[in-house]
Amino acid sequence: MSRINPPAPGPPTPGGSGRRLPLVMALACGVSVANVYFPQALTPLIADGLGITPSAAASVATVTQFGYAAGIFLLVPLGDRLPRRPLVTVLLAVTACALLAAGLAPAAAPLMAAGVAVGLATVVPQLLLPMAAGLAAPDRRGSVIGTLQGGLIGGILLARTFGGVVGEHLGWRAPYLAAAVLTGLLALVLGLALPTTAPAARDRYPALLADTVRMLRTEPDLRRSALHQATLFGAFSAAWTALALLLTGPHYRMDAQAVGVLALIGAASMFCAPVAGRWVDRHGADRVNTWCTGSVLAAAVVLTAGVAGGAPGLAAVALGLLLLDVAVQCSQVANQARIFALRPEARSRLNTAYMTCSFLGGSAGSWLGIRAYALLGWTGVCALIALAAVLAPTAARLADGRRRRGGRGRRGRRGRRGREESPSAEPVPSQTGSAR
Numbered sequence: 310m311s312r313i314n315p316p317a318p319g320p321p322t323p324g325g326s327g328r329r330l331p332l333v334m335a336l337a338c339g340v341s342v343a344n345v346y347f348p349q350a351l352t353p354l355i356a357d358g359l360g361i362t363p364s365a366a367a368s369v370a371t372v373t374q375f376g377y378a379a380g381i382f383l384l385v386p387l388g389d390r391l392p393r394r395p396l397v398t399v400l401l402a403v404t405a406c407a408l409l410a411a412g413l414a415p416a417a418a419p420l421m422a423a424g425v426a427v428g429l430a431t432v433v434p435q436l437l438l439p440m441a442a443g444l445a446a447p448d449r450r451g452s453v454i455g456t457l458q459g460g461l462i463g464g465i466l467l468a469r470t471f472g473g474v475v476g477e478h479l480g481w482r483a484p485y486l487a488a489a490v491l492t493g494l495l496a497l498v499l500g501l502a503l504p505t506t507a508p509a510a511r512d513r514y515p516a517l518l519a520d521t522v523r524m525l526r527t528e529p530d531l532r533r534s535a536l537h538q539a540t541l542f543g544a545f546s547a548a549w550t551a552l553a554l555l556l557t558g559p560h561y562r563m564d565a566q567a568v569g570v571l572a573l574i575g576a577a578s579m580f581c582a583p584v585a586g587r588w589v590d591r592h593g594a595d596r597v598n599t600w601c602t603g604s605v606l607a608a609a610v611v612l613t614a615g616v617a618g619g620a621p622g623l624a625a626v627a628l629g630l631l632l633l634d635v636a637v638q639c640s641q642v643a644n645q646a647r648i649f650a651l652r653p654e655a656r657s658r659l660n661t662a663y664m665t666c667s668f669l670g671g672s673a674g675s676w677l678g679i680r681a682y683a684l685l686g687w688t689g690v691c692a693l694i695a696l697a698a699v700l701a702p703t704a705a706r707l708a709d710g711r712r713r714r715g716g717r718g719r720r721g722r723r724g725r726r727g728r729e730e731s732p733s734a735e736p737v738p739s740q741t742g743s744a745r
Contacts, residue, residue, distance in 0.1 A: 330502070396436065534644035
């Protein structure tokens with residue numbers, strides 16, 4: 310079991326109170342996570358600039374996501390063991406150096422190695438989310454998570470606009486170099502803005518990792534949320550990774566900038582995340598997730614019309630991507646609100662287990678999306694998205710079945726707290742600062 314530290318006494322640090330802190334943290338989530346996603350819009354430019362195939366260039370985005378998943382598993386548990394403010398600033402500094410190395414890479418192999426390093430260190434959003442959940446009042450946890458998730462969504466989607474537009478005008482190296490500067494500045498800002506919090510546990514690093522894996526077995530709600538989101542995020546990644554190939558291919562013959570501009574449409578989903586958080590606070594995660602899976606299936610049907618080409622096909626692609634983005638991001642809010650209510654002293658480890666599964670699903674989706682496009686074209690990618698929408702609730706039902714078989718013992722050990730009915734039912738330990 311984890312050894313829990315007492316909460317840190319004292320007043321909030323500057324910028325750590327009121328409604329400003331969630332907004333600052335949301336901005337930090339967006340800027341930081343963009344480093345994982347802007348390479349998706351650079352695939353054709355990297356292929357031309359380094360003289361490699363489009364599939365090989367697309368692997369840069371894929372290995373960056375694999376690095377992100379590895380970083381979440383290996384580094385985010387430290388958020389329960391170390392003070393988060395210095396941990397966040399150090400990781401941002403490492404990310405800035407890796408981005409600089411990627412922007413100066415002379416060939417595909419060094420670029421991929423730097424991409425892995427960028428993914429490993431760009432885990433700051435996954436440290437800030439559990440931090441915000443701990444600072445928020447129980448009845449506002451979903452809303453605060455939704456605010457940060459809105460920033461995260463904005464970073465994910467606008468990253469492609471940033472990468473496509475800047476890369477088209479200044480070359481594929483320019484987005485990496487600009488991101489290195491922005492990330493370095495972000496390290497300075499968060500070093501001043503974040504409140505001081507005491508570590509929640511004293512466990513050694515191997516014990517933190519072991520507990521992270523163990524919770525996937527012992528926490529059915531965590532397992533259910535992780536499987537559900539991994540499946541939907543795989544569909545999301547498959548669509549966006551294959552999109553550059555569709556738009557620059559024979560159906561549309563557009564340039565990389567078009568991918569970035571199209572991402573602006575999906576950026577509207579960032580405004581839905583805070584709303585989804587309020588829905589979770591009122592109605593629970595299950596109801597929100599049911600709507601999300603149905604919307605992903607509808608998005609797959611709409612996206613299929615993209616093979617028609619021309620203005621009608623492009624309009625269908627834009628509408629389908631918007632629907633897909635809104636559904637996947639609202640599902641993320643619902644699932645994270647549910648898991649953060651499970652064990653307040655282990656929120657970073659809960660988030661580690663959840664996000665590792667999610668981004669492994671995203672990385673697999675990127676890989677499968679490229680293969681589906683190579684074999685069956687855009688229709689194959691849409692079929693993959695539809696399959697994910699069908700599998701997501703199936704995975705959740707399998708987790709529920711295991712809970713019904715073994716959940717009585719867990720409830721007997723940990724009490725009847727009604728976590729499944731209200732994801733915000735847990736008390737929040739006092740910490741320095743407030744995310745109200």
